[in-house]
Structure formats: C-alpha cells, structure tokens
Amino acid sequence: MLPVVALAVSCVVLSAAVAAQQTSTAIQIHLDLREAPRKIVRADVDLPVAAGAGAQTVDLITPEWIPGAHGPRGPVTDIVGLRFEAGGQVLKWHRDPVNVYEYHVEVPAGVAAIHAHLDSLDTRNVNGTYAAFEWNGVLLYPAHVPVRQIAIQPTVTLPAGWGVGTSLHPLAAADSNQAAGGTVKYAATTVELLQDSPVMAGKFFHEYALSSGTPLPHFLDVVGPTAASVQVSAEALAKMSHLLREGIAMYGPPHYTQYHFLVLMKNGGGGGLEHHESSDNTVPLSFFKEYDPEVGTSGILAHEFTHSWNGKFRRPDGLATPDYATPMQNNLLWVYEGLTNYLGDVLAERTGVMTAAQYRQELALTLAQQDAQSGRAWRSVEDTTFIDAMPRGGRGSSWSSWKRGTDYYPEGSIFWLDVDTTIRKLTGDKKSLRDFLLLFLQAGKPGEVRVEPYSLDEVVRDLNAVAPNDWAGFVQTRLYDVQPRVNVEGVEQAGWRLEYTPEPTPEMAVVAAEDPSMAAWFSIGLSVGTDGAIGDVGVGSAADKAGLAPDQKVVAVNGKVFTLAVLNTALRSAGTLQLTVQEGDALSVVPVSAAQGLRYPRLTRVQGTPDRMEEILKPVTR
Helix, strand or coil, X not given: CCCHHHHHHHHHXXXXXXXXXXXXXXXXXXXXXXXXXXXXXXXXXXXXXXXXXXXXEEEEECCCECCXXXXXCCCHHHEEEEEEEECCEECCEEECCXXXXXXXXXXXXXXXXXXXXXXXXXXXXXXXXXXXXXXXXXXXXXXXXXXXXXXXXXXXXXXXXXXXXXXXXXXXXXXXXXXXXXXXXXCCEEHHHHHCCCEEEECEEEEEEECCCCCCCEEEEEEECCCHHHCCCHHHHHHXXXXXXXXXXXXXXXXXXXXXXXXXXXXXXXXXXXXXXXXXXXXCCCCCCCCCCXXXXXXXXXXXXXXXXXXXXXXXXXXCCCCCCCCCCCCCHHHHCHHHHHHHHHHHXXXXXXXXXXXXXXXXXXXXXXXXCHHHHCCCHHHHCCHHHCCHHHCCCCCHHHHCCCXXXXXXXXXXXXXXXXXXXXXXXXXXXXXXXXXXXXXXXXXXXXXXXXXXXXXXXXXXXXXXXXXXXXXXXXXXXXXXXXXXXXXXXXXXXXXEECCCCHHHHHHHHHCCCHHHHHHHCEEECCCCEEEXXXXXXXXXXXXXXXXXXXXXXXXXXXXXXXXXXXHHCCCEEEEEEEECCEEEEEEEECCCCCCEEEEEECCCCCCHHHHHCCCCCC
C-alpha cells in the first residue's frame, strides 16, 4: 500500500502519538466488508477496561458531532445488532436516556476487556462492487475521554478480489493494485485520527502515485462500478499533480505525512468530505474524462485538498472540540468553508480544470444567486453558519431563498475575493491573499498531524500583519451585519462588473441549458420546474408582488401551454405576463410584471482598471 520510506516516516509520528496514551493496550477494531453486497457492514471491537474488585458500569460512546459535517450527524440510528461480551458471558447494557449515543455496560468484577459486536446499515455507498466507508458507523470507545488520548488499532477484512485505499498505515507492505481481498492490519493510531481516515475499497480499484515536487507521497485512489471507470488519463494525472504543486506553493508545507485522494466514481455522484491525510470524494463517472468535469463539480478535489490546511490543521476554536459528544460551534465557517470554497475554485482554474471564462461565469452566477436571496434582508451571512447545527425539520424547499441555506459557502467565496483584491489594492499589488495564507496556515510546527485552533481575533491580526486596515470592521459589515444586497466590491476591485443581459455568455448558456428556469428566477423571482410546478418565489420580486406561491403550478403563459421555452420567450418581450395558475382544482389568471425582460448574469470587464482577476488566476507554479 505504501512505499517503505513513507511507512517509516509516518510510523515515527504515529508511534509518538500512541506512546502518549494513558492506556497501555489499544482498542482493537475489526471492520468486515464481506457483507457489503447485502449492504451490511460488520465490526468487532475489543476494549480494554480497568479490572475492578467489584462490578462496575463502563460508559462507551459512538460519534455524534462529526468533523466536517458541522452538526450532530452521527449515524447512531444505523447501528444494529449491538452485543457486549466478556469471558463468554453476554453483558447487560442500556442506552443513556439523554445522550442516546452513549451506552452504559454492566461489567462483572475482574473483567479486563470487553468484546463488542455491532453492524452498521449506514451504507449509502456500499454495495457488491464497492464500499466507501467512514469509521463513524462502527466506532465505539470510552466516553468522557479526549479522543486524541485513546489508542486504537484497526483491521479491515475485504471481499475476495477487492483492493483498498486509505491513509491508514498497513503493517505489511503490499501492492495496492493487486486486488487480493483478505485482511489488512494497520498501525495503531488514535480514535481522533481513525475517525479522520476513511476506507474506500472495491472490486474495481486503482491507485495512482502523484508527483508533488515534495518527498511526501501523494496518491489518487479510484473505485468504480467497472474496470473502465477507474482508468484515469495521463492528462488528468498531470493536472492532479499540478494541483498538488499549486496547493503547497499557495499554502506552505503540508501538515500531513502522506495524502490520498479517495475517489468513488458513480452515476449522479457529487460531494466530498475532508480529512487530514485524505479526502472522501464521490464524483460522476465522466469526471476524469480528460479531467474536464462539469464546472459545478470541477473544484471538489481542490476544495477538499485545501481543507487539509484550512479546516483540519487550522480549525475554528468552536469546532476544535475534545471529543465527538461536545457540541460544536459553527460561527467561523465563513473561514473554514468560505475561504476553502474560494481557493478551491481558484486552484481548479489555475490547474486547467476550468477555464478563466468558466470561472467568471461561476462567479457571476454566485453573485446573482446570492443577490436574489430574499433572506439576506433579515439574516446575516454569519447567521447562516448555524444552519447545519439546526434541527433538520427547519429546512425545506418552500420559500427557500427567504430562509437562506448554507450561504456561508458562496458568500465566503465572495468575501475572500474582496479580501484578496483589497490586500492587492492596499499594497499596490505587491501582496495578495497568498501572503495571509502563508502566515495563517503555517502556525506551529509543519508536518505534524494535529489541530491548531484559531479565533476571529487571530484572523484579523494576521490580515493586519499583511496589510494594515480596519479588518475587524471589514468583517463586521460584510458578514455579521445584515446586507440586503450582495457584496460586489471584490469583483469590481478585480476589474470586472456584474451585469444582466438578455443573452447568456457561451459559458452561461451551458449552465442555462441544464437549468432552463434560471432566467425566470433572475427576471421575475420565480423558480419553476419543467412541469410548471413553482418551487420558490423571491420575496419582493415581481412574482411575489403578483401573489404567486410555492406548490402552485403554472399551466399556461399568455394563453399558450406552459413550457420553460414558452416562458422564456414571453419574458424576452419585457411586458406583462398572463400566467394561468393551478392550485388544487382551481385555475386563475395572474398578471406578472416582467419589465426587466429576460436576464442572465455575466461579468463585464471595466476598461481602464487593473485586471486583478487575471492576476488572481495565474498559477503560482508552472
């Protein structure tokens, strides 16, 4: 799995971490994927306990607050078949009535170890061909103890013929591309680092070594439904290696001993979860076709790679909790996710995954979408950082723009573009956001796999160290205060302007073809499906003033049977639309003013100003 030299280096770090543990014997956890075809993951856990003179109750727990999920998303409801034993005797246990993630196990006198068996049905990406699995589904460990202090040693059993990718360190050298199945035992680590080291295995698996220009090993581990799906072109691998070089040049020395891009190819794929020494990514089957993925997913690998510095090593102090039971505080997600969102898109363009025109198209669309969020009239960007920690019942599609969602991602991109261009403007273009990153992301000793928390005060202090300014006020007005209109200062300082035109750019036309209702949203504040069903109405828009509402259905436009093409043609005329609307069994004709006509967002170059956008998108390396 790993080159010998990489294994030797990483074991020094891991053995030092384990040596510091209070427990002399590590927990043994055995993950069994042989039932993956039946969508069952099995686990056996052997936990050492302090043998008591009398009977005792041992408190064990599974993760609730998952790093990267920003909320209490632990898969406790998918744990089934739980059983505890000691010395051949089944032990009694009960769940804590308040913290349902915690188990109280009755242990007889003299018992020094407990054996637990549990099955996980958290198998969204588990089937007969592949398994992309996070350890949260089977982790069981002592409660009320910092997870970095709990030693644990993992073992994984694979179906016959399967290969496996992970940032864990195997105790025996193996050829990763020789799919043999069987059992692989890994070096002891901590619960904190095991939770941070997912496993991606499959019948069709290929590991590619990437060149980063550093002595640290980097890998692309690809799993898919067919042998063809895991083949990655030389051009795509070259772009991946370029991504590594750009990231390290932009952020400074890594805080990992190795890095694995774990990639699952599947129909309808799209998403990722960051880890310190790896990332768990799900992408469409077409993703690596000449490495020219759809623009909306093009930055995913760059985004998750960036998180190794920003989010895993540097982490907001409210998210750097000692265990997975302590509630996290999300109030700096505009740094954790927003900054990463900005950098992921910039790196995707710098490494040739998207063009500069596509980057500008994405930026124009982001600005327009956020400006059309009617919830921005009452809710700040900072307040949206708490969305993921809220009960799921508070979210939905009806009036979604009025509610606002996880807008700290796109608004964070907008904010950090503003920061980048402001630093350039204040320093006569002698400094940039990179100067801030090389300071902020390099706190402490490089190379250590650990968490270095930060506060808002540190962010402001480091920005002032790069370019003195009222950065505290800058943050306050743009993120903490309610801003009814989107912040366009950054894009204008970059030498561009957001405009709306009746014709889309070629790049925007590609996006509009996938979402034909886009123009209606920007024109009259109406989000409508291909069947005419109204999904959302922008508060304060023409559609809102006309009295339209979600769950109604448009069946005709100006007397013609509804289609999105018919609606867009009518919008182009910039008059008053006569929409025939169905609600239940009733039909009514609703006049809607379309005075602004058909509108597509684009960025237009402001002549006579510095093109800082061009400078931002230039690669740091060649």
